[in-house]
Amino acid sequence: MGIEWETRGYDMPARLKDIAQDLNLSVVTISKVLRDHPDISQQTRERVLKRMKELNYRPNLAARALVTGRSYIAGLVVPDLVHPFFGQVAKGLSNGLRKKGYSLVLSSSEDDPELERQEIEQLLARRVDVLIVASTQSSVETFHRLQEQKIPYVLIDRKFDGLAANFVGVDDAAVGELATAHLIDAGCRRIAHIGGPNVSTALGRVAGFRRALHARGIAVPPEYIEMREHGDDAGDASGYTAMQRLLTLNPPPDGVFCYNDPTAMGAMKAVLEAGLRVPEDVAIAGCGNVAYADFLRVPLTSVDQQSGAIGERTARMALALLEGGAPSRPKTVLLEPKLVVRASTLRPRLKPRK
Amino acid sequence: MGIEWETRGYDMPARLKDIAQDLNLSVVTISKVLRDHPDISQQTRERVLKRMKELNYRPNLAARALVTGRSYIAGLVVPDLVHPFFGQVAKGLSNGLRKKGYSLVLSSSEDDPELERQEIEQLLARRVDVLIVASTQSSVETFHRLQEQKIPYVLIDRKFDGLAANFVGVDDAAVGELATAHLIDAGCRRIAHIGGPNVSTALGRVAGFRRALHARGIAVPPEYIEMREHGDDAGDASGYTAMQRLLTLNPPPDGVFCYNDPTAMGAMKAVLEAGLRVPEDVAIAGCGNVAYADFLRVPLTSVDQQSGAIGERTARMALALLEGGAPSRPKTVLLEPKLVVRASTLRPRLKPRK
DNA sequence: GCAGTCAACGGTACAGTTTCCGTTTTTCCT
DNA sequence: AGGAAAAACGGAAACTGTACCGTTGACTGC
Incomplete structure (x- = not known):
């Protein structure tokens, strides 16, 4: 039993600290187990993993995001969720990103450029790692701002002349x-x-x-x-x-x-x-x-x-932007319509x- | 110009600290302005707000979530995004939650109970404030766990006999x-x-x-x-x-x-x-x-x-769970089909x- | 002139995790 | 046995923001 179990409700999520105290280890050690750091002996690793299961430990992703600077969240902004096209794109995207541990935050702009800007702001406040937008903007200003702040983003379906941006869509x-x-x-x-x-x-x-x-x-x-x-x-x-x-x-x-x-x-x-x-x-x-x-x-x-393909290719491109080291120049994926x-x-x- | 501007890239998001240093105030004061705390004089408030605009300040929601324990995120799990019904629900929900500053994280379970459980785990790791699930589970165990951990959740569309849970759907x-x-x-x-x-x-x-x-x-x-x-x-x-x-x-x-x-x-x-x-x-x-x-x-x-109404009512119920003080007993909203x-x-x- | 009140602001301690760099322990070699 | 290297572990700071409580100075009334 952890020392703090009296004061912490039985229903609060377990923390690294709890596991550390239970096993007489430091938080650092537990954190290392979590991330498969080579420092850890096989025996300790097993003890820790066992206790994690027991306490049903889930790392606090908000805390992790704060220190690593990566939220593992992708933001998607579409004009209309009900339109089957965007539904498919969202599905393909979600599937592609899930595999790498990313979650998808969804925003509907209701075809309103002003609302779209607000939603983008909100997503930026959440420090999403990448933004995916089927934009209803008429101006390109929003995206210039993104570029200044070096926020990786991918345009889908609708693009802008004269804006060098990552794009996935059909011809x-x-x-x-x-x-x-x-x-x-x-x-x-x-x-x-x-x-x-x-x-x-x-x-x-x-x-x-x-x-x-x-x-x-x-x-x-x-x-x-x-x-x-x-x-x-x-x-x-x-x-x-x-x-x-x-x-x-x-x-x-x-x-x-x-x-x-x-x-x-x-x-x-x-x-x-x-x-x-x-x-x-x-x-x-x-x-x-x-x-x-x-x-x-x-x-x-x-x-x-090719809505499904668009989602899938967008996921690939987004992941490339995130995992790939060098900030490559904007790419365009134009799918052939059938x-x-x-x-x-x-x-x-x-x-x-x- | 802030003292740290040399070492912080011009493209990094501004922090409370930056504004505080620029104006010779403490972070606390800035934070209070941000949250409309009455302590602040009109003059200071304006100075701060002005600088916020200039620096394009956006509060770091991850940091805020960490300290307040509230993420302002709602998690939605549906079997299939492409199905127009769930698209409509998601749209209604998103609109209802947006007004109160909540974002929606979307997960598709692909009609797979195991995947659904994983997605729920992922959302819990993100410390979502409330969970909304159109479940494909056959057992009720997952939701018992949610109850133990006192995670507010709302079932939509599909419910379970013998599980006293918040529910919105048709009869x-x-x-x-x-x-x-x-x-x-x-x-x-x-x-x-x-x-x-x-x-x-x-x-x-x-x-x-x-x-x-x-x-x-x-x-x-x-x-x-x-x-x-x-x-x-x-x-x-x-x-x-x-x-x-x-x-x-x-x-x-x-x-x-x-x-x-x-x-x-x-x-x-x-x-x-x-x-x-x-x-x-x-x-x-x-x-x-x-x-x-x-x-x-x-x-x-x-x-x-009544898919739109389901989304809207679900948003209302979710917000009631979050903002409402007393943990009320589970409610069921049964809409009349037409x-x-x-x-x-x-x-x-x-x-x-x- | 002095206690009391109020408006405006700040110090400090967190929240839960990672990162950097130390420290301790064990193993191995001669 | 002695020393070096490798293996295993930990302390402290950092990330950004909030909560609690304390401090400062100005003003009030008598």
Whole structure:
């Protein structure tokens, strides 16, 4: 029994000190056992480990963080937890980091740049070892500050022109090009785009969209491009109204590439409600390849964003920043998007004959 | 400039000590300013706050946690981050806790009880102030240990018989009853159930299912109940095969209540692929009311689990445990599920005539 | 002029762990 | 046996912030 057991409640967590007193050793020795320091004899090591089990000892990570300067915490800031894309990223990330003993602190910025800044501040106060941000900022200032303070950080999904930062994401121009080229192959000639907010992903995709059309010599009437300022959560509603507007045009589009899958779902609803058919009258392609794309009213052709891979690669990159000695120059990992073709773009001319 | 500025890198975070030295005050005074202690004169307060801004001071929360014994961290353990239900819960929770300055550390147990225990240990090592768990444990031992150590915790979604614990979730028996009664009202008479793994939610729902049928005097052949040992992620695949098996029965069911929406989506796919119609031949009801339920092949009738409300109420309960003085006895918050009727159960007899 | 009060500030002792450098003990060699 | 080297262990400071209590000086009232 430890000397202090009378005054310390039986329910308080054991400390190095308690074990030391119980075994007539110093805290230093116990600490060394904990960290597998070679100084310790086999016999002592076993005695200590035994007592640790008995007392259910767990090192106080806050105390350890204070002295080592490393918290073993990674901070993740995303615009919206409910969006399946970020859910997947968080999952992959969490799995990758767990193996090395890192925990993940999660913050949702609700697509609000000011809130995002606050959350980042909060994470910095916690002295997270690395920050992972899918940013909704329009300015790059926050990240310059991070650089000044030498806080390692990784941008995911959305990046900034002119900011040399670590980045993991898909090649968004390729996303737009892939989907649009596919629509053209499917026989569409009046192809519209429903875009997202003013972030790199949306801009990259619309650029790819333009490039694909231009390459095939197809004109893009400006009214065929609808850029929407919705957050990631209201995509379906915004896709719905955008599509309604596109259908009033003369002639209406016969193919639509949507910024993301929720938007595409909204667009699909608008098309069907107008009495038109998907894909015969209007083919629709989305982006994100959400898990349930196959179960939709018309199974949705979508560009896979590799969300799981993004999480996993981000974990790798973050760990490299932390464990790797030399502060390497910023790296970019651009994953190749993959087109997953489903019924929403399978127009007669392409449909496999039975 | 602080005296130590030569030896401390310009990029290291400022400490109370730095500010104190700069202003010829003691750390104690600075600390008091930080915490709005009444001792401080207006003039000093302003001087200090000014210097804090200049140095971009952020209190070291690890150090504070060490001395106060409170980390201002809540730990959340869920079986699967990708499941939209837990995404919503996490979002609601995060929002509720943020207001009081708490951060959320997220762990995914991947539906593995052993991993869940490890994650809980890890969170305890971090000295989280409160633990929120959607548990996949089959035994109750882990939570007894938490009680011994007087760690406040809240169970969500899944609870345990015979464990007096704080709980927030829906009334699962009511969920089953609601959906099943609705199927009966829709004219179904051969009603089957595709259930989930061996946790309280699945058991409660199947119990409600039985109760509803019993109340109306409808028999339940044992082969009409398929309990599946899938995790929350593989629901669609498992629903698919389960439904395929149900369709081989003679007579096949004309209504199915599924444990959750992914399962229902899988079941729907199986029905449609078999050349049958939903809801005319087989009506389908799910649970969870996922955001895209409205966009499915056949829009899915589903019981809403109030995921947002669960997150929000959990935040409230957790904060009450932390801020509230007296350690109150465990409370249970049972939210009322709501049925959301869509086309998948709108059988002719119930369809509104035009 | 002096006790009493109050506002404003500081000294010191922690919290639980690691790190740096000593000290003691054991082992080995000649 | 004597000495050196290796093995095993410990003291004290450090990390940053907070809590408790003490100190200082100015002002009040009589």
